Amino acid sequence: MAINIVLAILVTSLATYLSRFLGAFTAEKISEKSKIYRWFNCLAYSTLAALISRILIFPSGDLSEVNYNLRIIVILLSILIFYVTKRNLVYPTVLSAIILAALNSFVV
C-alpha cells in the first residue's frame, strides 16, 4: 500500500468518467431512431451480459472461493425461481444469497 489512497481514488474516478464523458459526447450526434443507435444498444446489452457471465463463471475476489459446481447450482436455481415467481427479481436475488451460504457451509 505504498501509493497514496487519495491519488488512487482520483485516478480510478478519472478513468471511469472518461468512458461516460465520451459516451455523452458521441451521443450528441446520434438519434435514437438511427441504425448506429441500435448497434450501440446491442453493444451495451451484450457487453453487460458478457460481464455478468464472466463474473459468475470466472469470478475474481470473494466468489472465486466458491466451488464451481455450487455456483452453477445457484445460477440454475435462481433462473428457475425467476420463472416460477413470474419474473420477480427480488426472490431469486435474495434466495441466491441464502442458498449459496447454506450450500457453502455444508460443503466446507
Next chain:
Amino acid sequence: MINSKYFLQGILASKKFDSPAIALGASFVAIGALLKNLGFTIQESIFSTLLTYALPGSLVMAESMLIGASLVNIFLAVWLVNSRLYPMTVSIMPLLKHESQPKWKYYLSCHFVAVSSWLILKSNYEEIERKYRIDFWIGIGTATWLVAIASTIIGYYASDFLNRDMIIALAIINPIYFMCAMIGVMKTVQLTSAILLGALLGPIFYFVSPEWSVLIGGLVAGTISYFIGEKYGN
C-alpha cells in the same frame, strides 16, 4: 433549472419493490467492507464511491492496490473494465435529448451511468415527457448514487460483524440480480441474441485474454446480434 416534479419521479422510480437498488446496495456493502480491510479510512471509502460509482472499477482498484500496482496501471485496468460504460451512455443519452435543455446536465449526469440506474431508466423512460426526461434521469441517478454511498458506509462499519460466508453471499447478489434482469428484457430478437451471445462469448474470450474478454465478447456479440435483429426484425 431542474424540474423538481420529474426529479422526484426519478427518485421514486428507484425505490420500487423490485428495484435494482437492492442489488446495488448489497454489492456496495461488500465494497465498504473490502475497502475497510484494505486500510481505507471512512472518508476515503465514501470519497471512492462518490467519485467512481462503478462497482467493477472499485474492485479493480482494490485488487491493483493489493498487488502494489502503479497509478498508470490502475488507470489502464480501471479504464478497461469500465469502458462498458461507453456504449451504455451512448445507448441512453439520445433518449434524454431535448433542445431546450442545457448541455451541462448531460455531461454532469453521465456520471450516474451504472448498470442499476441504466436499467431503471430503460424500463421507465417511455412514460416520461421527452422534455423532462433528463431531470427524471438525474433523479434516478441521485437516488441510486445515494444508495451506493449509504451502503458503502454500512459495509465499512459492518465489516467486523460479517463473516466469510456472509461476504460471499453478498457477492453473488449483484450478478444474480443482473442476470435475471437481463433475462427479463429479452423481448426482441435483437436484444435476446445480444444478451445470449454476450453471455456465451464473454467467458469464451476469457481463454484468449482475461482482461479483454468482456469488451471483445461484447463487441463481437453486439455486432452479430445487430445484424440478426436487422435481418429478422424486432
